[in-house]
Amino acid sequence: MPASAMLQAVLVIPLAAAAILALIPSYRWSAGLTMLASALTLFAASWLVFDRPILDHPGLDHPAPGSLLFVDDLNIVFLVLGAFVGFTSSLFSAGYIAHELRIGRLVARDVRFYHAMLQLMTFGMNLALAANNIGLMWAALELATLATVLMVGLYRTRAAIEAAWKYLILGSVGIALALFGTILVYLAAGDVLGAGGDAMAWTTLLAAAPRFDPHLLTLAFVFLLIGYGTKIGLVPMHAWLPDAHAEGPTPVSAVLSGLLLNVALYALLRFKMILAANPAAIAPGPLMQILGLLSVLFAAFMLYRRRDIKRLFAYSSIEHMGIMVFAFGLAGPLANFAGLLQMVFHSLTKSAIFFTVGHIAQVKGSQRLADIGGLTVTHPLLGWSLVAGVAAIAGLPPFGIFMSEFLLLGATIDRAPILAGVLGLGLLVAFGALLMRLHSLAFGAPRGPAGPITASIVPLAAHLLLMLAAGIWLPPPLVAWLQHVARMLG
Amino acid sequence: MHSLSFDFAHMLAGGLVLTSFMMLYQDRLSALINALALQALLLGAAVAWQAAIQAAPHLIITALLAIGFKAIAIPMALRRIIRSLGIHREIETMGGTGLTMLAGIFLVALALQVVLPATAGSDAMAREDIALALCVVLLGLLMMVTRRNAASQVIGFMSLENGIVLAATGARGMPLVVEISVAFSVLIAFIVVGIFLFRIRERFDTVDVQALDRFRGERR
Numbered sequence: 001m002p003a004s005a006m007l008q009a010v011l012v013i014p015l016a017a018a019a020i021l022a023l024i025p026s027y028r029w030s031a032g033l034t035m036l037a038s039a040l041t042l043f044a045a046s047w048l049v050f051d052r053p054i055l056d057h058p059g060l061d062h063p064a065p066g067s068l069l070f071v072d073d074l075n076i077v078f079l080v081l082g083a084f085v086g087f088t089s090s091l092f093s094a095g096y097i098a099h100e101l102r103i104g105r106l107v108a109r110d111v112r113f114y115h116a117m118l119q120l121m122t123f124g125m126n127l128a129l130a131a132n133n134i135g136l137m138w139a140a141l142e143l144a145t146l147a148t149v150l151m152v153g154l155y156r157t158r159a160a161i162e163a164a165w166k167y168l169i170l171g172s173v174g175i176a177l178a179l180f181g182t183i184l185v186y187l188a189a190g191d192v193l194g195a196g197g198d199a200m201a202w203t204t205l206l207a208a209a210p211r212f213d214p215h216l217l218t219l220a221f222v223f224l225l226i227g228y229g230t231k232i233g234l235v236p237m238h239a240w241l242p243d244a245h246a247e248g249p250t251p252v253s254a255v256l257s258g259l260l261l262n263v264a265l266y267a268l269l270r271f272k273m274i275l276a277a278n279p280a281a282i283a284p285g286p287l288m289q290i291l292g293l294l295s296v297l298f299a300a301f302m303l304y305r306r307r308d309i310k311r312l313f314a315y316s317s318i319e320h321m322g323i324m325v326f327a328f329g330l331a332g333p334l335a336n337f338a339g340l341l342q343m344v345f346h347s348l349t350k351s352a353i354f355f356t357v358g359h360i361a362q363v364k365g366s367q368r369l370a371d372i373g374g375l376t377v378t379h380p381l382l383g384w385s386l387v388a389g390v391a392a393i394a395g396l397p398p399f400g401i402f403m404s405e406f407l408l409l410g411a412t413i414d415r416a417p418i419l420a421g422v423l424g425l426g427l428l429v430a431f432g433a434l435l436m437r438l439h440s441l442a443f444g445a446p447r448g449p450a451g452p453i454t455a456s457i458v459p460l461a462a463h464l465l466l467m468l469a470a471g472i473w474l475p476p477p478l479v480a481w482l483q484h485v486a487r488m489l490g
Numbered sequence: 491m492h493s494l495s496f497d498f499a500h501m502l503a504g505g506l507v508l509t510s511f512m513m514l515y516q517d518r519l520s521a522l523i524n525a526l527a528l529q530a531l532l533l534g535a536a537v538a539w540q541a542a543i544q545a546a547p548h549l550i551i552t553a554l555l556a557i558g559f560k561a562i563a564i565p566m567a568l569r570r571i572i573r574s575l576g577i578h579r580e581i582e583t584m585g586g587t588g589l590t591m592l593a594g595i596f597l598v599a600l601a602l603q604v605v606l607p608a609t610a611g612s613d614a615m616a617r618e619d620i621a622l623a624l625c626v627v628l629l630g631l632l633m634m635v636t637r638r639n640a641a642s643q644v645i646g647f648m649s650l651e652n653g654i655v656l657a658a659t660g661a662r663g664m665p666l667v668v669e670i671s672v673a674f675s676v677l678i679a680f681i682v683v684g685i686f687l688f689r690i691r692e693r694f695d696t697v698d699v700q701a702l703d704r705f706r707g708e709r710r
Contacts, residue, residue: 195663197665
């Protein structure tokens with residue numbers, strides 16, 4: 001069956017590429033192979049949208065035995081989005097890494113390692129998304145985390161090592177707590193479904209969820225929320241996120257914000273669906289709303305005190321993940337739809353911003369905000385890209401995020417007016433902070449060196465144009481699809 | 491249900507909690523490592539016992555991994571590391587031992603209070619195992635937040651992880667347990683190698699604000 005071959009391809013291509021890349025010393029070849037592998041993964045993931053393997057039927061009690069992988073309407077969104085951002089990041093990465101090699105910040109051995117890890121991380125993320133087993137998903141997410149830890153520490157400066165270490169320890173604790181929650185879910189399911197693989201498969205868990213022991217599920221969700229919430233970067237478990245974004249190579253920052261946070265969010269969403277299907281267990285919504293709003297408010301105020309450009313946008317990622325978790329916590333078709341849109345748009349915009357920031361930091365030789373200024377004068381292309389990106393991420397009208405935030409605010413005013421006030425405050429505060437920073441970065445007197453750039457503009461332009469197009473006109477089939485997924489999420 | 495097999499499993503799991511408490515008050519790193527090795531040994535015995543009473547021979551792999559890797563190899567590696575970092579004689583400053591122990595007792599009470607009513611429907615073996623495993627997990631977390639030294643934080647994490655392996659093997663017939671315990675061992679090996687390679691002596695959240703600003707690249 002070609003479709004299930006495509007599902008395997010999404011996993012096999014990155015894994016094989018990682019193995020081959022670990023052996024190739026030449027930078028040119030490995031950058032090319034990375035792009036090729038990412039393009040093939042994107043192709044395979046897109047193929048799955050139209051032709052999906054029917055591994056089991058929702059109405060059926062027992063899925064095909066041994067089907068550890070599955071694709072449904074929810075995870076295909078994450079898979080395609082991930083593959084797309086992965087592909088454009090590989091284009092950006094080629095130019096970025098070439099520059100780092102030229103200035104001697106990285107040596108060939110580091111780059112070989114970096115390329116292999118990038119593909120290994122892609123493999124881990126795709127496996128976590130396609131896994132039809134909560135244990136397998138957990139292990140895959142751990143693999144992806146370890147690969148990113150290694151990439152964050154790539155520069156081996158004191159700050160990079162600190163960031164990698166903090167990420168490793170906090171991520172490990174988070175992932176350990178998530179495993180404890182996973183075991184509790186298995187125990188709850190095992191009482192109903194019997195011991196074995198069925199009690200760990202998404203397809204059977206969801207159908208049987210109303211019969212699970214509600215107390216066990218409640219306990220499990222607390223652990224899962226803290227555990228996977230750490231990986232999403234929710235306040236107060238966010239401490240690793242700004243450091244990991246700031247100290248690693250910039251393509252890694254783009255991939256972290258655009259992909260890995262989403263995968264952790266996906267895990268949380270799946271478990272939330274199980275909880276929501278069991279009316280006697282704790283309602284997952286309020287907990288997620290609280291953590292989401294807390295993240296939005298905290299990150300919005302922290303934006304004002306940043307002095308490092310990558311940290312600035314890392315805090316903005318915390319804010320946006322908070323918005324998404326709040327939206328999914330609010331639930332209902334409209335809020336879920338807004339949450340999904342927010343996720344897609346945030347991934348596209350934030351990775352575009354990190355592409356721009358990567359080039360800017362290379363031109364200026366510094367990530368400090370104080371060293372960067374007047375970009376629209378000295379580097380019009382980068383400067384205006386940054387203006388467009390920041391306008392999009394702050395939620396200004398022509399871009400997509402305006403629409404998703406508007407929808408979410410509307411849904412919140414309808415359902416919980418007081419929370420809408422809090423959310424609105426957070427959005428406004430973040431908006432102010434971003435525009436204030438943008439003003440000094442893009443306009444005003446030029447600061448710092450103004451050397452020429454060798455930026456590849458394709459990935460950047462692709463993302464920004466997509467964002468602009470999405471803000472003006474979303475294709476009806478896509479809207480119908482996302483609405484369908486939103487209803488699925490409950 | 492109160493058969494010999496149950497009592498023995500209960501005793502071994504209780505032993506893990508006891509060793510967690512032992513770790514809480516060790517202020518010398520070498521003594522702490524000994525306590526960790528003891529806990530890993532007990533974990534190996536507990537897992538082997540589960541393998542026997544559940545008739546699940548694959549769990550023997552997890553048991554052997556616990557004994558060979560976590561009770562022997564990792565403690566040896568840690569001893570070498572703390573010697574090469576020159577912190578093997580160091581006495582760790584931490585909050586009052588009495589207070590930490592009290593907090594530990596509180597956490598154990600909390601774990602039992604939370605788990606036992608929640609699992610009333612499951613069989614006694616599983617619920618006691620989960621309750622005791624949660625105690626070990628929470629005590630491990632407590633140790634991680636009360637210690638300053640990177641090595642002893644890692645030991646706290648390994649103790650936390652012992653609790654999780656205990657929970658996973660106690661859950662009857664859970665698939666992928668062996669794979670998960672292998673994955674965890676990889677993670678731990680990673681962390682231990684990390685301390686060595688990066689020569690991390692202290693965890694980074696110091697009260698010295700200047701140091702913080704320097705590390706975060708946000709110096710004025």
